Amino acid sequence: MDAAAEAEEDGPGDGEGGADTAGAAESADAESHGAETESVEGDAAPGEAGADGDESSSTDSDGDADQEATDADDTATDDADDASADDAESTDNGHQPGVPDDVQKYDRFKKVDGSQYDRVNEFLRDRTYITAREWAIARLCSDFRTETGVEMTKIGENLPELVPFMTDTYTPQAVNQARSSFEDKVRTAGATFLYGAMCDFFTAEELDDVMYEATEVAKFLLEVEGVELSVEDELDAEDRISAVMRDVRSSSAELRHERCPDCGAELSGGD
Numbered sequence: 110m111d112a113a114a115e116a117e118e119d120g121p122g123d124g125e126g127g128a129d130t131a132g133a134a135e136s137a138d139a140e141s142h143g144a145e146t147e148s149v150e151g152d153a154a155p156g157e158a159g160a161d162g163d164e165s166s167s168t169d170s171d172g173d174a175d176q177e178a179t180d181a182d183d184t185a186t187d188d189a190d191d192a193s194a195d196d197a198e199s200t201d202n203g204h205q206p207g208v209p210d211d212v213q214k215y216d217r218f219k220k221v222d223g224s225q226y227d228r229v230n231e232f233l234r235d236r237t238y239i240t241a242r243e244w245a246i247a248r249l250c251s252d253f254r255t256e257t258g259v260e261m262t263k264i265g266e267n268l269p270e271l272v273p274f275m276t277d278t279y280t281p282q283a284v285n286q287a288r289s290s291f292e293d294k295v296r297t298a299g300a301t302f303l304y305g306a307m308c309d310f311f312t313a314e315e316l317d318d319v320m321y322e323a324t325e326v327a328k329f330l331l332e333v334e335g336v337e338l339s340v341e342d343e344l345d346a347e348d349r350i351s352a353v354m355r356d357v358r359s360s361s362a363e364l365r366h367e368r369c370p371d372c373g374a375e376l377s378g379g380d
Contacts, residue, residue, distance in 0.1 A: 222273040243291040307361030
């Protein structure tokens with residue numbers, strides 16, 4: 110009886126203990142599940158952080174690449190600007206790469222800058238025996254003469270830079286040919302003129318007119334080349350030329366009537 114009563118008394122106590130045990134178990138399970146959840150969330154966080162880190166790193170890399178490209182473009186632009194500035198400065202200073210200094214400083218024929226060869230050639234053909242090519246090269250041969258001779262290679266290679274109306278370069282042989290042609294024509298024209306002055310074809314007044322016209326054409330060509338002539342110099346040159354031609358005419362008259370033009374021997378009136 111006492112044992113049964115103790116058993117009954119112990120029953121409820123065991124029930125409460127079981128309930129406590131079950132509650133403890135449930136609490137332990139909950140805590141364990143919470144821990145697992147926290148663990149899962151904790152494990153996921155680094156992954157998300159890693160993804161964010163990758164995206165941030167990729168963005169930073171793209172930004173660095175863009176910045177480098179921008180810097181490269183800026184550098185290229187600066188280099189181009191510097192090159193343009195150098196070219197502009199070179200142009201402002203009148204310096205042309207590959208062109209000799211004396212060629213760059215040559216300033217004749219500037220008054221015909223932009224004129225076409227045909228126009229210059231037509232002008233010369235109407236008033237002289239020479240062509241525009243022969244005129245230009247004769248002037249250059251005079252200006253680029255050294256102790257050893259004429260610098261024909263330099264003249265030919267830089268002809269367009271030296272003479273505005275000449276558009277092509279010349280070989281040294283072509284330069285020499287034009288020079289020789291000019292010389293031959295001057296000699297021929299000189300002989301023709303002098304014979305006209307000596308043969309008594311022109312009167313003294315007519316000969317003065319011929320000399321005046323020839324002098325005006327020659328002075329004009331010199332002025333086109335850049336030679337500055339004062340009025341006093343022009344008048345002095347005209348007077349000296351007229352005096353020389355009067356002497357030529359007077360001497361030729363004596364020669365015609367008194368001496369042979371070939372040997373200088375005296376000629377009789379009948380001969």
